[in-house]
Amino acid sequence: MRPTCFVVALLGLVLAACSSAPASQASIPPNAPKIEANNLAFTTTSVKVPAGAAFALVFENKEGAPHNVNILAEPSGGSSVFAGETFSGPATRVYQVPALTPGTHQFKCDVHPAMTGTIVAGP
Amino acid sequence: MGAQRIGRFGTGEARDWGEVGLRAVVAACGLASAWIHLTMGGLLFTMNAAGYLALAVALVIPLDLARRARWLTRLALLGFTSATILGWLFMGARFPLAYIDKAIEVVLIGFLLADIWRADGPPWQTPLRVIRDLPFRRVEQAKPRPVPSSTIRPTNADIDEPPHRKVA
Numbered sequence: 693m694r695p696t697c698f699v700v701a702l703l704g705l706v707l708a709a710c711s712s713a714p715a716s717q718a719s720i721p722p723n724a725p726k727i728e729a730n731n732l733a734f735t736t737t738s739v740k741v742p743a744g745a746a747f748a749l750v751f752e753n754k755e756g757a758p759h760n761v762n763i764l765a766e767p768s769g770g771s772s773v774f775a776g777e778t779f780s781g782p783a784t785r786v787y788q789v790p791a792l793t794p795g796t797h798q799f800k801c802d803v804h805p806a807m808t809g810t811i812v813a814g815p
Numbered sequence: 816m817g818a819q820r821i822g823r824f825g826t827g828e829a830r831d832w833g834e835v836g837l838r839a840v841v842a843a844c845g846l847a848s849a850w851i852h853l854t855m856g857g858l859l860f861t862m863n864a865a866g867y868l869a870l871a872v873a874l875v876i877p878l879d880l881a882r883r884a885r886w887l888t889r890l891a892l893l894g895f896t897s898a899t900i901l902g903w904l905f906m907g908a909r910f911p912l913a914y915i916d917k918a919i920e921v922v923l924i925g926f927l928l929a930d931i932w933r934a935d936g937p938p939w940q941t942p943l944r945v946i947r948d949l950p951f952r953r954v955e956q957a958k959p960r961p962v963p964s965s966t967i968r969p970t971n972a973d974i975d976e977p978p979h980r981k982v983a
Contacts, residue, residue, distance in 0.1 A: 732856050732857055755856070756854055756856075757854065757855055757856035757857070758854075758855065758908075758910060758912060760908070760910070777910070778908055778909075778910035778912075779910075780854070780912070802908035802909075802910075803855060803908040803910070804856070804857050806857075
């Protein structure tokens with residue numbers, strides 16, 4: 693393969709991969725807890741969810757930078773309980789989160805670890 | 816196409832079209848990775864993008880200073896890309912764009928090693944060559960050695976012949 697063809701193919705692959713996919717709008721529950729991200733920060737820094745039951749979590753990424761929601765076991769971090777898909781925005785995903793133990797959990801973005809917030813699982 | 820010479824040996828210029836192709840692919844991969852890191856946002860990714868951009872430009876820009884430092888640029892890009900991959904392995908997020916970027920960086924390293932080999936010879940010989948080519952060593956080598964006076968033989972021009980013996 694000629695170098696020029698290779699470069700063109702490579703750049704095409706990159707561009708195709710980087711183009712943002714259409715937002716997943718399928719079955720967004722009306723009262724589902726929602727987390728938003730914009731300007732390299734979670735604009736929703738605290739969210740309440742039901743404890744002991746699986747739930748749907750809506751995550752809206754409002755910018756081009758890729759983000760996700762990774763829920764950790766402890767208020768100050770710990771092991772990952774649930775890691776949502778990382779995607780570039782503007783787009784929305786609905787995560788199906790397994791049941792959380794009652795209490796406060798930290799959530800963060802895997803790409804930008806400085807982006808954090810808390811999820812309070814309660815009755 | 817054969818190995819048509821298009822530059823000067825040892826000046827950092829590409830010597831044939833194969834080398835031009837190698838360098839173009841390396842620069843393209845560097846720019847692609849820079850763009851991907853730029854889209855990630857945040858200071859660390861932006862600095863990484865700036866590093867890729869600077870090194871990719873330094874690899875191809877036709878300036879004399881850049882030409883003379885091509886070997887260093889290649890080694891710097893090799894180290895920078897390796898460090899980026901290692902950093903991602905240890906603390907990077909796993910998602911499709913990251914995998915694509917790592918694939919680009921692996922391709923970059925492969926072509927860069929080929930470019931280093933073609934332009935500078937085997938990479939393990941580069942440190943020796945760098946030491947040999949240090950500026951102060953070149954000056955030392957260029958300086959004429961003092962010759963003992965006993966070994967100087969007079970030339971015809973040095974012999975002061977009497978005027979009447981000189982041929983008009």
